[in-house]
Amino acid sequence: MSMGKVIAALVLALGASACASVDTASRNAPYDTVPTDMAAPAPSYALESFDVLVPTSLKVSEANLYYPPGDIVWRGETRGNRYEQVKAIFDESIRLGTRPLDGAMPVRVKIEVTRFHALTEKARYTVGGVHSIEFVMTIIEPTSGAVLRGPKPIKASLVGYGGQMAFEAEARGLTQKYRITQHLARVVHDELTKAEGFVAPKRGVTQRIQPLAPAAIEVAAAE
Structure with a gap:
């Protein structure tokens, strides 16, 4: 060859x-x-029951400092049992956040508060700050006890007004309690209606509330 x-x-x-x-x-x-850009379906839930735990192991501080140490700092109500007051705020938030839901699957919601650090009098009447709120949320199928989502740690921090902005907010009925309650209602609503659940803003702190009910006009917050 x-x-x-x-x-x-x-x-x-x-x-x-x-x-x-x-x-x-x-x-x-x-x-x-294979392309994976298909969005996950949103859940279809209806609230059957809920439980909120505010452990007494969390440290309460009544010190009037700009940023006192402690797990629970709450001055939006008269001095009393802060554990009960925080629990009542979460109870109302869950009721507000789930009132519009009429999904196909009944669920039970469990929340354990790990931090509730709002503004002191000193911070509120001067510089303002951040309502630092953290909790763990679990969504459960009530019959079998199967966990549908969670336990999911959630950081639901919200800008806290100070000085003149705080006075203007109070005049419009936007108290610390109202803003925090409505904000947490929205967080719970997102967890139960969105495929990804609640997603904190890029900076980690929500600037303005988006009330579910009743409607209210937010004071323009400084960026």
Whole structure:
């Protein structure tokens, strides 16, 4: 056989081998090459019951400092049992946040508060700050006890007005209690109606509330 024929035969053999490799690679391609941009469906829930736990192991502070140490700092009501007051706020928030729901699946909601650090008098009447609120939320199928979502740690921080802005907010009925209650209602609503649940803003702090009910006009917050 001539040298030219030998070279031609080698070229044909290599070409066939390459085609076989490409074909094998395409047939063995991993499933993650399939487009995955399909959005998950939103849940369809209806609230059957709920439980809110505010552990007494959380430390309450009544110190009138700009940022006192403690897990629970609450001055939006007269001095009393802060654990009960915080629980009542969450109870009302859940009722507001789930009142519009009429989904196909009944669920039970469990919330454990891990932090409720609102503004002191000193901060509210001067510089303002952040209502730092954290809790763990679990959504449960009540018959089987199966966990549908969670336990999910949630940081639901909200801008707290100070100085003149705080006075203007109070005049419009936007008290600390009202704003926090409505904000938490929206957080709970998102957890029960959106596929991804509540997603905190990029900066981690919500600037303005979006009331579920009753409607109210927010004071323009400084960015």
